[in-house]
Amino acid sequence: MGVTRQTKQVKTLLDIFNTENNAISVADLVKKLSGQMNKTTVYRILDRLMEDGIVHSFVGKNGLKWYAKCQGCSCDAHFDVHPHFQCKVCGEVSCLTSSFKIPEVKGYKVDAVNLLLVGTCSDCL
Amino acid sequence: MGVTRQTKQVKTLLDIFNTENNAISVADLVKKLSGQMNKTTVYRILDRLMEDGIVHSFVGKNGLKWYAKCQGCSCDAHFDVHPHFQCKVCGEVSCLTSSFKIPEVKGYKVDAVNLLLVGTCSDCL
DNA sequence: AAATATAATGCAACCAAGTTGCTTAATTAA
DNA sequence: TTAATTAAGCAACTTGGTTGCATTATATTT
Numbered sequence: 150m151g152v153t154r155q156t157k158q159v160k161t162l163l164d165i166f167n168t169e170n171n172a173i174s175v176a177d178l179v180k181k182l183s184g185q186m187n188k189t190t191v192y193r194i195l196d197r198l199m200e201d202g203i204v205h206s207f208v209g210k211n212g213l214k215w216y217a218k219c220q221g222c223s224c225d226a227h228f229d230v231h232p233h234f235q236c237k238v239c240g241e242v243s244c245l246t247s248s249f250k251i252p253e254v255k256g257y258k259v260d261a262v263n264l265l266l267v268g269t270c271s272d273c274l
Numbered sequence: 275m276g277v278t279r280q281t282k283q284v285k286t287l288l289d290i291f292n293t294e295n296n297a298i299s300v301a302d303l304v305k306k307l308s309g310q311m312n313k314t315t316v317y318r319i320l321d322r323l324m325e326d327g328i329v330h331s332f333v334g335k336n337g338l339k340w341y342a343k344c345q346g347c348s349c350d351a352h353f354d355v356h357p358h359f360q361c362k363v364c365g366e367v368s369c370l371t372s373s374f375k376i377p378e379v380k381g382y383k384v385d386a387v388n389l390l391l392v393g394t395c396s397d398c399l
Numbered sequence: 400a401a402a403t404a405t406a407a408t409g410c411a412a413c414c415a416a417g418t419t420g421c422t423t424a425a426t427t428a429a
Numbered sequence: 430t431t432a433a434t435t436a437a438g439c440a441a442c443t444t445g446g447t448t449g450c451a452t453t454a455t456a457t458t459t
Contacts, residue, residue, distance in 0.1 A: 154426055154435060176416065187438050192417070194436090210388065212337035212445085213416080234382055245379060254370060256396040257359055263335065263392065266377070268384040279406060279455055301445065312409050317446070319407090337416085338445075 153197045162194050172217035172242040210267050232264040238273035278322045297342035297367040335392050357389040363398035
């Protein structure tokens with residue numbers, strides 16, 4: 150599970166994630182790479198990169214799926230989940246470094262958290 | 275803005291929200307009401323009910339849109355936002371009563387929060 | 400109560416995100 | 430270098446959601 154071959158396409162994707170600080174929506178990736186790469190391929194590589202713990206994914210404010218490079222976030226031990234911030238003006242999404250403790254809820258077993266802050270980023274203020 | 279006429283369809287929707295405690299996905303609503311009501315109508319009524327502050331909406335773990343009746347939650351003054359819980363076994367989504375203070379983030383102006391807890395509900399444990 | 404203005408519904412067509420099955424091509428291991 | 434196997438490409442499809450426009454229902458006015 151998650152033994153990713155070093156294909157040209159995988160390298161392209163990895164390169165994007167390594168040079169880009171912010172999160173990227175799959176839709177944007179597909180658009181940006183259209184012509185270079187099939188959209189199915191993009192989806193499948195992202196799946197594999199996530200299994201390998203290279204990237205993590207989450208859902209943006211309008212239901213689109215976003216990916217960002219994992220940097221020190223333990224994606225499996227989901228207990229230092231970080232929030233994400235989405236600017237409603239420019240649409241940029243970034244990982245916030247401030248970690249966040251999972252709230253306890255009586256009667257429920259919580260094992261993942263999706264915390265999305267929506268607002269205006271410093272550039273758009 | 276938000277002056278909703280009391281049509282048969284609106285009453286049907288309101289009735290569903292008043293008898294259902296949990297949140298409902300739009301997709302489910304459309305399915306449940308197919309034959310009774312056009313899907314466009316469902317989407318539009320939900321929009322209006324939200325403008326009126328009758329229901330609030332949020333995004334589930336797989337990007338689907340969910341709605342739930344507002345009960346005492348001030349949907350416009352987004353500062354007593356409540357979290358939502360989605361059970362990954364049965365799929366049910368419910369509003370948690372525990373309120374939640376919006377975290378401060380330096381440089382950003384945060385005005386909405388989407389906090390989704392994913393796990394296993396008491397029925398599925 | 401009837402007429403009018405206006406808001407809401409239905410319909411069909413559309414768009415975009417994401418998925419599936421299958422064939423072909425590219426890695427990696429032998 | 431060949432063989433085993435993973436990954437890429439393609440096309441077709443599914444699903445959630447939207448749009449424009451014609452028709453119908455609700456409120457309002459007289």
